[in-house]
Amino acid sequence: AQEVSMQLQQELAVKVTLSAEKSEVAGQLEQQRIENDLKWSAVQAEKEQLIAKAEALKDELAQVRAEATRKDQDNAGTVKSMRDMQAFAMSTNERLTAENKALAVKLASIEASSKALEKESSESTTTIQRLQATIEALEAAKSDAIALAKEKSEACLAATNEAQEQLRIAYAETEKRGLLDAQLREVRTELQACMAQLQATKAELKRQADEHKMGLERDANVRTNLEQTHHNALQVIMAEMDRFREEKVTLESELNTWKTKWHETQENKNMVEMAALCKAQSEAEVYKMRLNEAQNSTTQSLEAKNQLIAELTTKVKEGEALRRKMHNQIQELRGNVRVFARARPFLPCDGSSLESSIVCDTENQSLTIKVPQRDPEQYTFDRVFAPIAGQDTVFEEVSEFVQSAVDGYQVCLFSYGQTGSGKTHTMQGSGNGEMRGIIPRSIKKVLEECERKNEHGWKYTLQASYLEIYNETVRDLLAPRSPTEDPKSLEISMNKNKGKGVHVPGLKMVPISMIEDVERLVERASRTRSVSATDMNEHSSRSHSVFTLYLSGVNPELHVALEGRLNLVDLAGSERISRSGATGDRLKEAQAINKSLSCLTDVFRAIAAQKTEKNVHIPFRNSKLTYLLQSCLSGDGKTLMMVNLSPTLESANETLCSLRFARDVNKCELGRAKKHLSSTT
Incomplete structure (x- = not known):
């Protein structure tokens, strides 16, 4: 498209040059024709003046002759006057003859000038015809150049349309690419925000995990202490139970020994010892129940603790919502x-x-x-x-x-x-x-x-x-x-x-x-x-x-x-x-x-x-x-x-x-x- 445009510009430049030359030649011809017309008009005007002057002289001569004839007829006796008039007429005739000769010379020169002008006019006509032929040739070249320029213009227009179509496609692709780039930047920004949020979440989870780990360690230490306390209490209870068992066996042995001896005489006393034995057995049962309660207390306390934490968390959220609502109302009132x-x-x-x-x-x-x-x-x-x-x-x-x-x-x-x-x-x-x-x-x-x-x-x-x-x-x-x-x-x-x-x-x-x-x-x-x-x-x-x-x-x-x-x-x-x-x-x-x-x-x-x-x-x-x-x-x-x-x-x-x-x-x-x-x- 650029080459075609350059060729078209060169041809248009040639066309402009030819048009300028044509205009210049036409101007010269027109100027020469005007000058020739002016010269011819001047010669014709001068010729007409001379002819008019000769006619005037002829009329004057005719008048003089008519006057002389009339005088001769009217006054035949005045010869002297007639001779004077004749002499005057002769002199006038001579003068008119001389003037006619001069006029003839002038007419000859005018005719020569006219012939020269006619020759120059014919030469100018030949030049004009030659220039017209040149102009016709230039017009033909101009028509060919215009036709060629039109063809080139059509080709350039087609190339321009094609280039504009390609440019439109390029703009569309550029806009599409810009849109895709914007979407890609948005996705990258969203991904970057998600990654930053994820890193912050990981850091917060790590902090919470560390706190949870420390809490678990504290709970484990508390549980270990409780288990140790429970174990010590259990050891004490087991020792008491062993002592009670030994005492029970001893008492049963003594009971069997004394049962036959003092069956009749010591009935009341044996009843007292049997009551003491029953009391010892009941105390052993109490210790067993305390041991079971001590074993279950750890699990129950953890469940109660979790439930209490959940209740307190709910109350904290409710209190925070109420506090925020009251704070917003206060801020709205204060403005x-x-x-x-x-x-x-x-x-x-x-x-x-x-x-x-x-x-x-x-x-x-x-x-x-x-x-x-x-x-x-x-x-x-x-x-x-x-x-x-x-x-x-x-x-x-x-x-x-x-x-x-x-x-x-x-x-x-x-x-x-x-x-x-x-x-x-x-x-x-x-x-x-x-x-x-x-x-x-x-x-x-x-x-x-x-x-x-x-x-x-x-x-x-x-x-x-x-x-x-x-x-x-x-x-x-x-x-x-x-x-x-x-x-x-x-x-x-x-x-x-x-x-x-x-x-x-x-x-x-x-x-x-x-x-x-x-x-x-x-x-x-x-x-x-x-x-x-x-x-x-x-x-x-x-x-x-x-x-x-x-x-x-x-x-x-x-x-x-x-x-x-x-x-x-x-x-x-x-x-x-x-x-x-x-x-x-x-x-x-x-x-x-x-x-x-x-x-x-x-x-x-x-x-x-x-x-x-x-x-x-x-x-x-x-x-x-x-x-x-x-x-x-x-x-x-x-x-x-x-x-x-x-x-x-x-x-x-x-x-x-x-x-x-x-x-x-x-x-x-x-x-x-x-x-x-x-x-x-």
Whole structure:
């Protein structure tokens, strides 16, 4: 196709050259013809002037002759006058003759010039005919060139179409390969998460096995001591029984000896001895029963212990559920921002060292951070997830929080932490199995609740949007665009129609009716979102992403309508330039990320300062992120922050900064959340 295109271009260049030469020759011919026409016109005009002048002279001569004749007829006597008139006429005639001769000379020269012009005209005509023949030949060559160019164009068009078809096939294969690569990366991510979860589970099982082993050793020692005690008691009882047997034999022997001697005289005394013997036998039976009870006590005590442990475990779970419910009610009344902390398990990129800087307590309420060359610090939050906690465990804690959106509340859940701490895994997850994140699980939960409420007369309509904030620019992750097209920038503005609140004009809304819609939506957004590799994270998110689910519910029977909103925010990771090695565009991205996170810190500090100060300005508009979250952080809804933590010792300082920020956020009081209900009557 390129060779044909080059040949076509060369032929077109030849064609253009011939056309230019033709135009130039035609111009020259036209100019020469115009000059000849001008000369011929001039000669003809001059000839006509001379002829007109000769005719005028002839007319004048005729008039003179007529006047002379008339005078001769009228005045025949005036000869002198006639002679004078004749002389004058002769002189005039001579003069006219001379002028006629001059005119004849001029006419001869004019005729010669005319002949020369006619000759030149014939030569010009010959040249014009020759040029016309050349032009006809050029026209024929032009027609041949056009026909050849047309053939070449058709061939080039066919080759271009074929190339475009091949290019389309290549693009399709590239897109398919990209999709397969994305699926492969997702499977690898899911496998990596599963392996990390498995390693954390193995470590936890090993810890529990060690504790169980130590418990078994303690139980074995206790059992050995009990058995030794029982054995000693049994030995004592057996010795007593042997002594009783000996005494019994002795007494029986003495009884038989004295039986015949003192049968009659000592009857009362023998009865007393027989009573003592019966008493000794009864005591031996008692010792035997105690021995059997001692042998069975160990088994019975173990069964009772296991049953007691099960009962206590059930009571602890019930008490924990009641405590969590009461705590949530207290937090809702106070309007505090709830904070959960989650420590991720170790990953292969963390190196061979498995020494963790984070120790979670068994009650899942606090954790201890160990920073090199510092004293350990303990932090308490609403909930703490150890590395062994799976995605289902995390969502179980936030499910009631997510359900509030169905009840008409504005809910915001955002993940915070350094880069590589597991924020995107917590929010989006990977795959469609156990590694699904909060976003797909939340949508499934909301759909189930909407379907359950449909049985009570409610009708819900769901829409979703997905945007990112990249370098302080709002981008729509769901807007259709070509791979080479730059994403369109959007602006954030106050929603004047609905009073307080912000919205993004022009943001694409996608209807949601099933969980598959959300899976396709999240997959499309994941391919569009800005992701790059750094020294700390191979797939580092370089933007803040905000997934928003809009719920509109109507109950015609109760004449009530509600509007809920669920905002799920995956913040970009804070990072230190010295560790991430960011340069160029990555450096600009890191600076924009750290600036927006710093603005978020300023907003929370200002909110916390409202408890002790009045008229505190909250700088929501210092960044696009805080401006977008203004409705969620202004006391109109419920807010939860998930702080994600890295367990490595190298990240201990960043983890400490995240924990301190989470502690400050946990102290913020936004006020009691408001339910968005309205009447339809």
